Amino acid sequence: TQLLEQSPQFLSIQEGENLTVYCNSSSVFSSLQWYRQEPGEGPVLLVTVVTGGEVKKLKRLTFQFGDARKDSSLHITAAQPGDTGLYLCAGEIQGAQKLVFGQGTRLTINP
Amino acid sequence: KAGVTQTPRYLIKTRGQQVTLSCSPISGHRSVSWYQQTPGQGLQFLFEYFSETQRNKGNFPGRFSGRQFSNSRSEMNVSTLELGDSALYLCASSFLGGLAGFGPGNEQFFGPGTRLTVL
Numbered sequence: 240t241q242l243l244e245q246s247p248q249f250l251s252i253q254e255g256e257n258l259t260v261y262c263n264s265s266s267v268f269s270s271l272q273w274y275r276q277e278p279g280e281g282p283v284l285l286v287t288v289v290t291g292g293e294v295k296k297l298k299r300l301t302f303q304f305g306d307a308r309k310d311s312s313l314h315i316t317a318a319q320p321g322d323t324g325l326y327l328c329a330g331e332i333q334g335a336q337k338l339v340f341g342q343g344t345r346l347t348i349n350p
Numbered sequence: 351k352a353g354v355t356q357t358p359r360y361l362i363k364t365r366g367q368q369v370t371l372s373c374s375p376i377s378g379h380r381s382v383s384w385y386q387q388t389p390g391q392g393l394q395f396l397f398e399y400f401s402e403t404q405r406n407k408g409n410f411p412g413r414f415s416g417r418q419f420s421n422s423r424s425e426m427n428v429s430t431l432e433l434g435d436s437a438l439y440l441c442a443s444s445f446l447g448g449l450a451g452f453g454p455g456n457e458q459f460f461g462p463g464t465r466l467t468v469l
Contacts, residue, residue: 270453274460281354281440281460282393289453327393336448337383337406338458340393 242266243330245341253349254320260313260344262328269331271311272338273302276325318348352377354443354461362467368429371464373441375422381405381447382424383458384416387438399424400447431468438463 244263252258262271270289274282286295288304288311295302299322301314315322325345329338355374363369375382383406384396395408399418416426422443428435442458450456 269451272452272457279462279465281356281442281462284457284459287452287454287457329393331448331452336451337395337398337408338448338452339395340385342392 242332242339243328243341245326245328245344247344248342249345249347251347251349252318255317258315258318258346260315260326260346261310262312262330262341263310264330265309266330266332267308269308269333271304271308271331272329273311273313274327274329276327276343282327315346318346320348320350322346323348354441354459356439356441356461356464358464359462360465360467362469363431364469365431365433367431368427369431369466371426371428371439371441371466373424373426373443373461375424375441375443376459379443379445379459380422381444382418382422383442383444383447384424384426385440385442386410387440387463388436393440396426398447400449406448428466433468436466436468438465 246261273285276282286302291306291308293304299316303312325343327343328341357372381400383398385393387393398406402418413429418424440463442460444458
């Protein structure tokens with residue numbers, strides 16, 4: 240059983256379209272991170288959210304943490320081919336002192 | 351500031367052999383965590399070291415072990431390799447590790463990984 244469920248697992252869209260990736264759990268998280276990983280490389284940290292309802296923006300990327308701190312979303316506006324990659328959410332369950340990762344969303348942006 | 355480095359980047363071993371992977375954290379980071387990434391299971395936590403002590407451990411068999419040196423560099427060892435051990439092994443460093451929470455200022459930063467293939 241995955242503690243963090245990401246959806247969709249695969250997404251292929253055209254350049255210029257918008258998209259949203261979801262990360263859901265029944266557990267409450269102290270913090271939640273989003274990473275992007277390219278083939279053959281390690282995940283690169285995009286953002287950390289800690290407060291329920293928090294919204295953070297990184298250029299065309301908008302990250303939201305759910306009010307109950309059990310879910311998060313990543314919205315990309317006007318996707319570009321450079322956004323292609325594996326997007327991973329990772330949550331720190333309260334008291335666990337470690338991160339659990341979702342399975343990832345493999346995003347492909349076609350020119 | 352240099353990032354997390356891992357050596358070697360690629361390894362090919364045969365079943366039954368053992369392997370040692372190395373990780374150098376970001377300067378000033380005292381915590382190193384190791385993860386195994388496979389297509390089927392995703393990223394799975396192996397263990398965390400802080401100040402030369404293992405502070406947390408995931409659900410992996412005893413064939414997987416690690417250690418940390420006084421300069422915070424860490425090594426991971428896998429003995430009696432099995433085909434299923436083929437994976438990308440990632441290490442991540444942070445200032446204070448999981449005990450302090452992975453919030454802003456103490457996030458984990460990953461190295462490029464070591465791709466292990468077991469034949």
